[in-house]
Amino acid sequence: GRRPSILVVEKDVRSGIPECFSHIPMAKRIPTAHAHKDVHPAVLVIGQQMATFAIKDSIARLEATLLAFRKVIESYETPKGNSLSRHFVPHVLNPQIEYLTECRPMCYSMGNAIRLLKAKVNDFDIDTPEEEAKEGLLETIDLFINERITLAEFVIARNAAKQINDGDVILTYGRHRLVEKTFLLARENGRVFDVSIIDDPYDRGGQELARSLQQVGIRVFYSPNLGGLRANVERATNVLLGTEAIFANGSLHAAAGTADIAVAATNASKKVIVLCETINFDRERVSVDALTYNEIDPEQNTSDSFRLLFDTTRDKYITGVITEFESGTGNSPAQAI
């Protein structure tokens, strides 16, 4: 539960940011009254939810965005003398995107999806009938959600669950949807294993993961912070991590603390397996440290505290990545897609 922070003019909110981090963006709450008049009500709502981190992880944001865009498309009517293929993107879609970006910097899966959607609009002939174009777009979105989100999640969890053996002690960080699915599926398949959760005290998602795993009879060790990292890594057979994105050089862009765990595991010669849908791969960005692409946590941006939401894990600290298409090192799937 994030408290809504008191809204001040943007300049003031950012003025407390230390100079060495002043290039890093931060989510902000925009009063709905200040939003562009063309922003669709459904988009207004998810924008607020993203700004307050009620919708937080990359896939949740992607799905919410696509569903909201679905509503935008459904209520769209091409003005007289215009065609959808010319008018929709610049006059309707772009204001939605701008607003969402203002609320919180877009995640890379959203960028990928929007690019695909725009390409689809461009594919339409200038004289494609509006109804047909709208149908086509809605179909694209549905297919996209089915394939890249729902099916991807299923396939990744299934493949990852196969990697879990009886007697394993698997270390994970916080709560990631794919990791949770994998544990539950492996248990369903009859595997007997322990899970060691290191939580992020600024998020505490790990407690919910612990609860959900315990309900199906998985033994859980819970560490509230990275303090017990060495002992936890020592005990673990391998490490299973989720991520927000994977960059073109194979670096993970994941919850701050992920890199610390991957380094500790690598130093202890434990396998580090990362689960990631291909929609979260960014083929254009390269990052070797966490200060290139990141976000400032608006909740911890006060006069006496500062926090980055993400860190960058270099591919040398990753043993393998499991995606819905194939598995390999951090680099190879990025190349393949």
Add this chain to the structure above:
Amino acid sequence: MAPSQASYAPSLGKLLKSLNGQTLEASIESFIYLLKRRQIKGDDCADATAHLLRQVIAKSKWSDVDQLLTRVQNVGSRLAQAAPHEPIIGNIVRRVMGLIRDEASEDRNADDLGSETASDIQSLSMNAPRPQHPKPAPIASRPQTLTTMPSFHVSKAKSMFNLLSVVDTLDSPVTGASTPMSQAQPTSVSALRSEVLDGINEIMDEISQADDQIASFAEVQIQPGDFVLAYLPSRTVERFLVKASARRRFTVFIASLDPPQASSSTDPYAALRKKLNAGGVKMISIASNGLMAYMSRVNKVIFSAKAVYQNGGLLVDSGASVAAQAAHAYSKPVIALGGVFKFCPEDPSDEIAGETGDSSSYVSYADGSKVDALEVENTVADYVPPELVDVYLTNLGPQTRHHLASIMADHYKPEDVGFSLIPGEV
């Protein structure tokens, strides 16, 4: 953990105040009680142990050195066992025992050589090494390694060679009634007592001055424009940073693993922030679990050690190893601060490094069913392996891992190294 230390400080003050008014046994018991409740912890343990041993020397009845050594050893191991997570207690006990052995052997040399020479020897050993080694006879333990049969060298005490080598520990006895030491004259008891008490005072001075002496190296270690990550800054680290801020403009990242407790709305480092800002140094509190995210910006990582083991590994507050590991991944130097009194002539123990503490602040115990099954592990102490430490900054200056053995040898007698293994006897 460092920030909470302040709130426990009154316990130490109270204990020290009560020492004179109480019987010795009552003082020991109340110290053990405070240790077990962790109301005395960290650096304070060293000071409290020294104070208590001072009482042991002053108050207990003893007629020869062996009795005194046994007494100190017994009290020492009771303390050490009450707080196995504080190796620093054992360090002080060893130091005091070494001190007694030194003073005793000096006394006996004095008996053998005549009182005049004895005072010469004393003044020599007291004056020369003191600025750097507050302990009266720091070179004492070295010769031990040169001999194979220490007990046969008693006669050597009279030779000219020995007169020049100042303090002869070759004949310092392995504890036991059969050693020649028990022949020490009862008349020398009060002299020995006051010399040992003086020695303990010097150890206490060393402890109280360590932070300042360490801070005096701050200017060398911190350069203008640095980004220094201070992990859970202790009093030692705070003094170091403040001292550096007098001459250097740099930025300090303060890191810890946990968000500030909801109960304490104030910034635990408000005083430090004020002092640093006054010197033009920026202080940024990093509220983050992981530290890899910030490491590309950081030049060096600083934290204080609770103890330095003989292999060069450190006992630290939980999470300092995360900082050290992140620094290592980015090839940034790690500077561990700690007085020489924290050097512990033992190997690290597995249990201590994984010490777990109160988990109630992390999981609500009102949530009964969940807590029942959940194995919450809140680690409070941690171990940093030697390969992650670049500089050991002590009151004697910066050291590398290769210097540790000689510092250990300078400060402890081989016969006291195994001290903590001796079971306490009442």
